[in-house]
Amino acid sequence: MPAQDFPRSPFIEIRVQAEAFKPGEELDRWCALSNGAGAIASFVGLVRDLNLGDQVSALHLEHYPGMTHKALNLIAEQASAKWSLTAVTVIHRFGDLIPTEPIVMVMTSSAHRGDAFSACEFVMDYLKTQAPFWKRENTSSGTHWVEARESDLQAAARWENQP
Amino acid sequence: MITVRYFASLREAVGQDIEYFNYGEDVQTVRAVLDFCRAQSKQHAEALSITKVLRAALNQTLTSLEAQVADGDEIAFFPPVTGG
Numbered sequence: 001m002p003a004q005d006f007p008r009s010p011f012i013e014i015r016v017q018a019e020a021f022k023p024g025e026e027l028d029r030w031c032a033l034s035n036g037a038g039a040i041a042s043f044v045g046l047v048r049d050l051n052l053g054d055q056v057s058a059l060h061l062e063h064y065p066g067m068t069h070k071a072l073n074l075i076a077e078q079a080s081a082k083w084s085l086t087a088v089t090v091i092h093r094f095g096d097l098i099p100t101e102p103i104v105m106v107m108t109s110s111a112h113r114g115d116a117f118s119a120c121e122f123v124m125d126y127l128k129t130q131a132p133f134w135k136r137e138n139t140s141s142g143t144h145w146v147e148a149r150e151s152d153l154q155a156a157a158r159w160e161n162q163p
Numbered sequence: 164m165i166t167v168r169y170f171a172s173l174r175e176a177v178g179q180d181i182e183y184f185n186y187g188e189d190v191q192t193v194r195a196v197l198d199f200c201r202a203q204s205k206q207h208a209e210a211l212s213i214t215k216v217l218r219a220a221l222n223q224t225l226t227s228l229e230a231q232v233a234d235g236d237e238i239a240f241f242p243p244v245t246g247g
């Protein structure tokens with residue numbers, strides 16, 4: 001189906017919150033809201049209980065309150081410009097989290113699965129390198145800030161050569 | 164006036180999360196603001212050392228160090244992000 005059949009501006013929902021969320025409930029709500037979408041792709045990121053061999057007992061997530069929402073909204077808009085989407089949502093937590101808790105959820109809605117899948121992956125890749133969040137882990141070997149990974153930069157860079 | 168904010172490991176290394184500086188004509192780019200901050204103290208110089216990889220935001224948007232700064236702007240310096 002050609003792109004012009006879709007609304008020019010898809011519905012974008014950005015939530016940055018300290019409170020826990022339930023991915024199942026979010027997906028149910030999104031399905032009920034998905035006006036005209038035939039496909040929803042979703043991604044849920046969980047707090048790791050092991051990182052580089054160390055047992056993680058707690059995670060603190062710092063963010064830049066004035067910028068976070070703006071940065072996530074920009075990423076959702078960039079995804080909307082690249083693919084035919086009816087809706088994009090990003091939910092991201094901050095503050096104190098415990099291992100295995102959901103930390104991030106992205107849902108992308110489209111008429112067909114291809115655009116929804118690609119956009120969901122793009123949003124996560126850009127979020128990992130552009131959204132102002134920083135993780136500090138408590139592990140068996142002490143408390144430390146998590147280092148950025150080169151593989152995340154490469155994952156984000158691969159979208160730049162695509163039309 | 165220019166507002167400068169620091170986050171995460173950089174905030175801890177500098178020892179504060181926010182600073183206010185009078186805007187001057189000689190500080191026209193984000194890079195010049197960074198140099199100005201480095202000159203504040205030995206702790207600043209170490210925290211913001213050129214050997215560290217850092218990112219900058221101008222008015223809550225990621226920016227290059229060459230971006231122009233105006234009176235009233237908010238500039239932030241922080242390490243590469245690690246969310247998601």
